[in-house]
Amino acid sequence: xxxxxxxxxxxxxAPMVVINIENGxxxxxxxxxxxxxxxxxxxxxxxxxRETLLNCVFxxxxxxxxxxxxxxxxxxxxxxxxxxxxxYQEQDDYxxxxxxFVKQSFSVCGTAGIRSWDxxxxxxxxxxxITNKYITEQEALWILSRIGLRCQYYYRNWHHYFTGxxxxxxxxxxxxxxxxxxxxxxxxxxxxxxxxxxxLHEDKDAPHNRLSWYIxxxxxxxxxxxxxxxxx
Numbered sequence: 001x002x003x004x005x006x007x008x009x010x011x012x013x014a015p016m017v018v019i020n021i022e023n024g025x026x027x028x029x030x031x032x033x034x035x036x037x038x039x040x041x042x043x044x045x046x047x048x049x050r051e052t053l054l055n056c057v058f059x060x061x062x063x064x065x066x067x068x069x070x071x072x073x074x075x076x077x078x079x080x081x082x083x084x085x086x087x088y089q090e091q092d093d094y095x096x097x098x099x100x101f102v103k104q105s106f107s108v109c110g111t112a113g114i115r116s117w118d119x120x121x122x123x124x125x126x127x128x129x130i131t132n133k134y135i136t137e138q139e140a141l142w143i144l145s146r147i148g149l150r151c152q153y154y155y156r157n158w159h160h161y162f163t164g165x166x167x168x169x170x171x172x173x174x175x176x177x178x179x180x181x182x183x184x185x186x187x188x189x190x191x192x193x194x195x196x197x198x199x200l201h202e203d204k205d206a207p208h209n210r211l212s213w214y215i216x217x218x219x220x221x222x223x224x225x226x227x228x229x230x231x232x
Contacts, residue, residue, distance in 0.1 A: 001141060001145075001218045001220065002218070004211055004215065005215060005216070005217060005218050006028075006141065007027075007028045007207045007211065008148070008207055008211050008215045008217075009123075009141060009144040009145060009147075009148055009217075010027065010028050010029070010030070010123065010127065010144070010207070011027055011028070011206065011207030011208055011211065012119055012120055012123045012144065012147065012148060012151060012161075013032070013120050013121075013123030013124045013127060014027055014120070014162070014200060014206050014207065014208060015116075015120045015162060015165040015166070015169075015196070015200060016032075016120050016121060016123065016124040017032070017206075018196055018199050018200045018203065018206075019196055020032075020033075021199075021203075024036070027203075027205055027206050027207055028207060029127075030127060030130050030137045030140070031127060031128075031130055031131045032124055032127035032128050032131065033128075033131065036131060037131070038131065038132055039128040039131050039132060041053075041125065041128060041132075045125065047125065047129075047134075049134065050129075050134040050135060053125060053126075053129045053134045053135065054134075054135070054226075054229060056122075056125060057122045057125055057126060057143060058229055058231045060118050060121070060122055061118060061119065061122055061146075061147060061150070061231075064117075064118035064121075064122075065114065065117055065118055065168060065171065065172060066113055066114045066115040066117060066118050066168065068098075068171075069098065069101075069102055069113050069114060069171065070113045070115070072098065072099060072102040072113075073102055073106060073109060073110070073111050073112070073113040074111050075087070076102055076103060076106050077106070077110070077111050084103075087099075093181055094178060094181065094184075097181055097184050097185055097188065100185075100188075101171070101188045104189070105167045108160075108163045108167065109160075109163065109164050109167055110156075110160070111154075112154035112155050112160065112164055113164065114164050114165070114167050114168030114171055115150070115151075115154055115155075115164060115168075116151065116154075116155065116161045116162070116164035116165040116168065117164065117165050117167070117168020117169060117171070117172065118168070119147050119150065119151055119161075120165050122143075122147060123144060123147070126140040126143055126144060127140065136223075136225075138223055139223050139225060139226055141220060142220045142221075142222055142223055142226065143226075145217055145218070145219070145220050146231075146232055148217045149217060152213070152214060152217070155213075156213070157213045158208040158213050159201075161213075162197065162200060162201075162208075163197075166196070166197055170187070170188060170190075171188065173187055174187035174188050
């Protein structure tokens with residue numbers, strides 16, 4: 001795989017890099033933190049082995065936080081305003097808050113929704129997995145290449161992808177407010193990472209500032225070591 005393609009794949013975790021840049025995070029190294037020999041992911045992710053890492057990644061890529069909202073983004077794109085209103089009125093108060101959030105963010109996310117929130121975080125985990133020697137770089141690049149194809153299918157460009165991540169971040173920080181609907185509404189409407197978005201676009205070292213979104217992702221053969229996992 002050529003270096004531009006490798007950089008592009010590691011660049012999918014760029015939002016995670018920019019919020020950790022002062023801690024030594026890298027956009028293009030196989031290791032998210034090149035200066036570290038080990039990254040503790042047990043407390044935050046319950047990851048402390050190869051098995052727990054791969055189970056997390058394969059589960060979260062297609063069934064992570066984004067799955068809670070994906071059907072609503074798709075529904076909003078297909079229903080008339082009248083039918084959407086009827087569906088809205090049938091929901092409980094919590095679901096209504098989520099539907100309002102989907103409606104408000106649809107113009108920037110589209111039917112892709114917040115999938116990039118999960119994709120970027122899995123890139124972060126895979127690169128830390130290389131550091132911790134839970135997986136090899138070859139294994140990580142194959143998984144990232146499959147994630148990359150999903151990214152290009154759902155998102156139109158880097159900006160679209162990053163916007164999905166930031167909307168996903170907003171959804172994530174609201175999860176602790178499910179019981180307090182007023183707080184939940186506030187959490188879902190404030191742009192708490194706007195400065196991070198600006199930093200990401202201004203960082204000339206980031207792969208997205210030199211590489212096209214629709215790069216040709218070289219097809220890699222699935223490593224024999226991952227054949228036991230029914231995922232692609």
